[in-house]
Amino acid sequence: MKLLFIHSDHLEFEAKQKAGGGDLAETDGVPMEGRMEECVTVFTTVESGDEEDLDAVVDNAATELRDVADQLNTTNVVLYPYAHLSEDLAGPDAAKTVMRNLEAELTGEFDVLRSPFGWYKSFEVSCKGHPLSELSRHVSAHRDEEKDPEETEEREPSDWHVMTPDGDLQGAVGAKSDVNEDMQAFIEDEVEGIEKGAGDEPPHIELMKEKSLVGYDELSDVGNLRWYPRGKLVRDCLMEYVNDLVVEYGGMPVETPIMYDLGARAIDEHAGKFGERQYRFESGDRRMMLRFAACFGQFSIMRDMYISENDLPLRVYEMSTYSFRREQRGEVAGLKRLRAFTMPDMHTATEDMAQAREELVAQAKLALQTSEDLGINYEPAIRMTREFFEENREWVQEVVDDLGKPALIEVLPERHHYWSAKIDFAAIDGLGRPIENPTVQIDVESAERFGIEYHDGEGSHHTPILHYSPSGGIERVLAAILENTATMDTPRLPTWLSPTQVRFIPVQDHVEYCDELVDxxxxxxxxxxxxxxxxxxxxxxxxxETDWVPYYVVVGDREVEGDTLGVNVRETGEELDMSVEELLETVDEDVGELPRKRRYLPKHLSKHPNFTGN
RNA sequence: GCCUCGGUAGCUUAGAGGUAAAGCGCGUCCUUGGUAAGGACGAGAGCCCGGGUUCAAAUCCCGGCCGAGGCUCCA
Structure with missing residues (x-):
């Protein structure tokens, strides 16, 4: 909600003509003309984000108004609906409700004159012109805890347990002595709310800059990163890795638009559920938003398809470069929390809940495989509604058994979001804080909203849909990998992700021989x-060493004339004698089946520019 | 978004009303080197941006932008 306060000698208005069609114009309970002396005139625009919680907006607006009225030392208030303060308007019904409720809230405390909604009006305002006489405020539907202590009570707390593969279930806090360090840290953060590493910068932030991987760009918005060649290579390898993994599993790659029309009902509803954290803008006469995940485009594809029951489970996959979430300014941090990020995103249409559950487990296990390949330890959390847990208790035990490690179990008293059950995987960073990465969720709402159906001999049916990210956001994966390095004796990237895998250091002018080895x-x-x-x-x-090159070799007369190389292995700090062939084999095995991309920087270090690490 | 701290050379930082410093990096030269940083010289600064105070502002004040942390939040 936008508010423009004018401290006025007087304000006078008269309704002239109804605006818009239908019953948009207010006729009951408001005067069609009016005048007030020595008042604060409040031009008010209710915005779409306010619809999330109209009562909260009214409360917050009243608080602002009291504050302003107090400063101006007046008790006369004119509430004047004024659509022109924002390009992102709420629906008329919501706007009228807010205006009425705000009036009711203020009456008694103030002398309130309200001007009618939905009319073309003439008005005259006389602004006092002192420094505080024109003020504007932006009010959101967000409840400030301090102001509304009773609000925090509203959502019943979850029950927390730990379930082990043998099916044993115990209270999460009590289970801490039976689980590994990472799971302990996870429980402390999630369940006990213990803050760790307070005040410290997570190590990955300095590393990403120092190693010329990723940097900030002041010319963009907050939380939009730029990638230098070394970082771009790491990023591309990670993306290729995930793409291969998902396609192998049966995901079918697509690419969908990054912006959507809020005029479409399904988009508006889906987007509306997620509150204010979106990039929204006007394009011509359309209100658009940037996607915050690939749901929109993939659902749209599924809606337009003719899906036979034989096509199920139907897996549509996309590496969403980028997805956008307008996180609050102070929440954005390094690679961990961004406004523009890269999310591998697959949606699976399933026949029924039984198939959805089956897919959920298979996809969760695939996520756990990335743990191996990326060298990141993941701790699972299974979150579900109480209803789901009670109906599927045995199945949950099988899931934990399948995952093969203890899982944090969160049982929510009721469904808050679109999912009824999901499994998240968290890495624990260098400061003992979780980075939530892979996730798979059962969505029981979207098929209906987007009109996604499959057809069998009988007729058509809405499908449960799984949302899935096998690795979590690519930036967060890198964050987790870099955080890991901070606890290593010799910090390093795995060989397959190292921008330079082998470096040759020529002495006695043997550059050409080294070039041949490179080839x-x-x-x-x-x-x-x-x-x-x-x-x-x-x-x-x-x-x-500072470039974190896993294998490097000094090449001089001895090497050129003899048949062994002294290969320095960074990981162990050893220097090993190897033939050229042995070196090739060693590095080859080290990379294994993981992606192999070409160098992004020139062969010769003398030609490497210094990209600033910013 | 709010609160606290910060922004000085490509990078990391020192300086704190009166001519802007160092290390690294960069360039040139010397060294032709055998396993974690050889030597000399040199170039390089709108001191984040906009206002204000002052004879004088990188320095003090106000506003903004960017970063880190905390709160909240991560659908």
């Missing part, structure tokens, strides 16, 4: 480069 590695799609700079050996080795 031999390239034949196997392995990334090598040559530090041909005119620097001391010690200095170039220091550079290989």
């Amino acid at each position: 031999r590695l390239a034949e196997r799609n392995l990334r090598a480069d040559v530090d041909d700079r005119d620097e001391s050996v010690g200095k170039r080795i220091a550079r290989a």
